Amino acid sequence: xAQKASISSKRLTVDRLLSKLGIASRGTSQEWVRAxxxxxxxxVVRDPATWVLWPKDSVSIDDRPxxxxxxxxxxFHKPKGVITTHSDEKGRKTIFDVLPPDLGYMHAxxxxxxxxxxxxxxxxxxxxxxxxxxPAYKVMRTYLVSVRGEFxxxxxxxxxxxxxxxxxxxxxxxxKIQKSSGRESHxxxxxxxxxxxxxxxxxxxxxxxxTRLRRIQYGxxxxxxxxxxxWREIPIEDVRKALRRS
Numbered sequence: 001x002a003q004k005a006s007i008s009s010k011r012l013t014v015d016r017l018l019s020k021l022g023i024a025s026r027g028t029s030q031e032w033v034r035a036x037x038x039x040x041x042x043x044v045v046r047d048p049a050t051w052v053l054w055p056k057d058s059v060s061i062d063d064r065p066x067x068x069x070x071x072x073x074x075x076f077h078k079p080k081g082v083i084t085t086h087s088d089e090k091g092r093k094t095i096f097d098v099l100p101p102d103l104g105y106m107h108a109x110x111x112x113x114x115x116x117x118x119x120x121x122x123x124x125x126x127x128x129x130x131x132x133x134x135p136a137y138k139v140m141r142t143y144l145v146s147v148r149g150e151f152x153x154x155x156x157x158x159x160x161x162x163x164x165x166x167x168x169x170x171x172x173x174x175x176k177i178q179k180s181s182g183r184e185s186h187x188x189x190x191x192x193x194x195x196x197x198x199x200x201x202x203x204x205x206x207x208x209x210x211t212r213l214r215r216i217q218y219g220x221x222x223x224x225x226x227x228x229x230x231w232r233e234i235p236i237e238d239v240r241k242a243l244r245r246s
Contacts, residue, residue: 017054020126076120080115083113110141140219142216148208160174168195199213
């Protein structure tokens with residue numbers, strides 16, 4: 001009689017499995033499969049879209065059985081001038097050129113653009129990453145923003161109501177004016193979604209160029225005194241407790 005799959009078994013493609021387990025990125029996983037390095041139930045597969053029933057099926061890389069990686073979570077102070085990706089076709093410096101290579105495979109929770117610094121969360125727990133980025137959970141992200149020119153309370157209200165840019169609504173949860181002058185204004189901005197370059201696009205629509213942008217908080221996690229380029233690991237259970245409390 002055929003063995004029934006465990007209730008907890010999940011059917012997913014082999015490249016997605018390796019990514020979800022924190023073993024390698026989706027792109028690297030696809031390269032491994034096409035190179036014939038991956039076996040499913042002792043059979044070499046070369047199509048990254050091959051289906052796997054995990055953990056019922058046996059999967060190995062270079063004849064070594066895979067297993068779920070220990071879940072990890074890191075706070076990283078991303079410096080300005082590096083990009084949030086594993087590799088770059090233009091040869092630009094990435095966050096993984098700054099982080100130690102023995103940290104293991106991790107992915108960023110959301111992104112910060114090249115000119116933005118501050119708190120970046122890294123993990124190999126895809127479920128945790130999804131919960132932190134899902135708009136339905138409205139996880140707050142706090143930024144310190146400097147813009148050219150005098151930013152008014154009327155514009156702060158407009159930013160929280162929302163503006164249209166290329167038919168896309170951009171909106172802050174809150175804007176607090178810390179300093180405003182004809183030359184420059186300093187703001188604290190809170191978002192509850194993570195659209196591409198949202199703050200820069202929103203303030204440009206309002207007539208202000210962003211000159212400095214730094215994220216200082218993501219959900220319950222704070223940048224605090226973590227130096228630029230430094231990172232700090234938080235035990236995964238402490239992360240889950242913090243999220244339950246928030």
